[in-house]
Amino acid sequence: MKNLDPVATRQYIEKADHFLQTMKLAALELAPYRTSIALLAVHSAISLNDAIACGLTAKRSDEQDHLSAVKQLESISRKHRIQNLNGVGHFRWLLTQKTRIAYGPERLDDALVLMSVDKAERFHSWAYNYFKEILHA
Numbered sequence: 001m002k003n004l005d006p007v008a009t010r011q012y013i014e015k016a017d018h019f020l021q022t023m024k025l026a027a028l029e030l031a032p033y034r035t036s037i038a039l040l041a042v043h044s045a046i047s048l049n050d051a052i053a054c055g056l057t058a059k060r061s062d063e064q065d066h067l068s069a070v071k072q073l074e075s076i077s078r079k080h081r082i083q084n085l086n087g088v089g090h091f092r093w094l095l096t097q098k099t100r101i102a103y104g105p106e107r108l109d110d111a112l113v114l115m116s117v118d119k120a121e122r123f124h125s126w127a128y129n130y131f132k133e134i135l136h137a
Contacts (some may be wrong), residue, residue, distance in 0.1 A: 001055075001056065001080065001106045001131070001133040001134055003055040003056075003133075003134050004055060004056065004057065004058040005054045005055060005058045006055070006060075008050075008051075008054040008055075008060070008136060009051045009054045009055040009135075010051075010136060012047050012048070012050040012051035012060070013047075013048070013051045013135060014046050015043075015047040015050075016045075016047035016048035016050075016051060016124070017044075018048060019040045019041075019042070019043045020044040020120060020121075020124060022039075022040055023037055023040035023041050023044060023117060023120065024025035024117075025091030026040065027113075027117055030113060030114075032133050033106075033117075034080035034108045034110070034113045035101065035102075035108055035115065036119065038097070038101040038112065038113045038116040038117075039098075039101050039102055039109055039111050040120075041047060041094060041116035041117055041119065042094045042095070042097065042098045042101060042102075042116065042120070044093045044120050044124065045090070045124070046066065046069070046095075046118050047118075047122045048123065048124060048127050048135075049069055049091060049127075051062070051072055051134070051135060052073065052076065052127060052131050052134060052135070053069070053072060053073070053076065053117060054136075055134035056076050056080070056131075056134060057072075057076065057133070066095045066098060067092070067095055067096070069091075069095070070088060070091055070092045073087075073088050073091060074088045077130070080130075082130050084126070084130070086122070086126055086128055087122070087123050087130065090116075090119045090123040090126065091123050093115075093119050094116065094119050094120060094123065097112070097116065101116070113120070
C-alpha cells in the first residue's frame with residue numbers, strides 16, 4: 001500500500017489518537033463524562049477512517065451523510081483484498097449512534113457509553129492491523 005497523502009494521513013492519525021486517548025481518560029470516571037466519552041469514540045473512528053481514506057485515495061469522505069464513509073471504507077477494504085470486515089461493522093455502529101449520542105434528548109446509559117468505547121477500540125485495532133502500512137508510516 002502506497003500512501004498518497006502522508007501529510008493529511010498523519011494529521012488525521014493524530015486527531016484520532018487525541019480523541020481515543022481522551023476517551024480512555026474520561027472513561028475512568030464514567031458518570032460526569034458519559035456523553036463526551038461516547039462522542040469521542042465516534043470522532044476517533046471518523047478521524048482514523050479519514051486517515052485511511054487520505055492515505056489510499058488522497059481524499060477523505062466529505063459527505064454530510066457519514067454512512068457514505070462506511071461504504072467508502074468497505075470499498076477500500078475490498079480493493080485491498082481485506083476479507084475481515086469486522087472493523088467496517090464497528091465503524092458503522094458508531095456512525096449510526098452519532099446523532100443519538102450528540103443530539104438525542106435522553107441521557108445515555110452506561111451500556112451505550114461502554115459499547116461506544118468498545119467499538120472504537122475494536123475499530124482502531126482492526127484498522128491498525130489491516131492498514132498498518134498506511135497508519136504506521
